[in-house]
Amino acid sequence: MMGLWITFEGIGGSGKSTQADFLYEYFKKQSMNVVLTKEPGGTVIGGLLRNILVINLDVKPESLSELFLFEADRHETFKKIVEPNIKEGIITISDRGIDGSIAYQGFGRGLDINMISTLTNLATDNKKPDITILIDIEPEIAEKRIALRDNKTMDKFDLEKVDFQSRVRDGFLYTAEKDPNRVKIVDGTKDVQSLHKDIIQIIDSQIK
Ligand SMILES: Nc1ncnc2c1ncn2[C@@H]1O[C@H](COP(=O)(O)OP(=O)(O)O)[C@@H](O)[C@H]1O
Numbered sequence: 304m305m306g307l308w309i310t311f312e313g314i315g316g317s318g319k320s321t322q323a324d325f326l327y328e329y330f331k332k333q334s335m336n337v338v339l340t341k342e343p344g345g346t347v348i349g350g351l352l353r354n355i356l357v358i359n360l361d362v363k364p365e366s367l368s369e370l371f372l373f374e375a376d377r378h379e380t381f382k383k384i385v386e387p388n389i390k391e392g393i394i395t396i397s398d399r400g401i402d403g404s405i406a407y408q409g410f411g412r413g414l415d416i417n418m419i420s421t422l423t424n425l426a427t428d429n430k431k432p433d434i435t436i437l438i439d440i441e442p443e444i445a446e447k448r449i450a451l452r453d454n455k456t457m458d459k460f461d462l463e464k465v466d467f468q469s470r471v472r473d474g475f476l477y478t479a480e481k482d483p484n485r486v487k488i489v490d491g492t493k494d495v496q497s498l499h500k501d502i503i504q505i506i507d508s509q510i511k
């Protein structure tokens with residue numbers, strides 16, 4: 304069996320990490336071979352890049368540098384985690400995946416979408432996740448959740464204003480519109496359990 308590659312996308316505070324954890328536990332309970340990773344920061348190099356890209360608020364790369372670093376992180380995750388897992392029949396769940404750069408560096412920062420698309424395809428060997436769950440939510444609601452999040456430290460992108468988050472949201476919706484077979488939109492305002500059920504249902508119907 305080839306391993307499934309499942310990604311979660313959406314703005315900060317939409318509930319990706321919560322749902323990625325739930326899905327991981329769901330597969331684990333069924334004794335499935337499953338790995339949970341994240342973007343950026345799933346690999347050793349990715350961990351260093353995550354520090355530059357989201358953690359260290361004093362480090363401000365140029366938009367194009369930011370794009371290159373995200374693509375480098377993406378390539379590391381793809382080569383070191385996703386590709387080997389696919390070959391071994393292991394399910395990979397990723398908390399953020401390949402669609403972030405079109406949303407953040409494209410719609411958010413204004414870099415050219417086609418150029419970003421070309422770089423992302425290069426980073427992932429033209430491969431796409433089997434299923435992408437886009438948790439859609441209004442930035443105003445997400446912002447309130449971030450303020451309440453257990454881990455209160457805000458990252459660089461959490462600190463961006465509502466109009467930036469709104470463009471990023473549009474960027475994710477643009478990707479869903481372009482690739483409707485892969486990217487499935489779920490309603491982020493639903494409660495955690497209902498969302499989990501919706502996600503399981505989508506995955507079940509996709510893998511049939
Ligand atoms: N469906 C939901 N309804 C209400 N609150 C949620 C829901 N999903 C997650 N949360 C809460 O919102 C905050 C952000 O969720 P999180 O999973 O960290 O989002 P993300 O990883 O997308 O930034 C957390 O405090 C989490 O407990």
Ligand SMILES: [Mg+2]
Pocket residue numbers: 319320321398
């Ligand atoms: Mg998260």
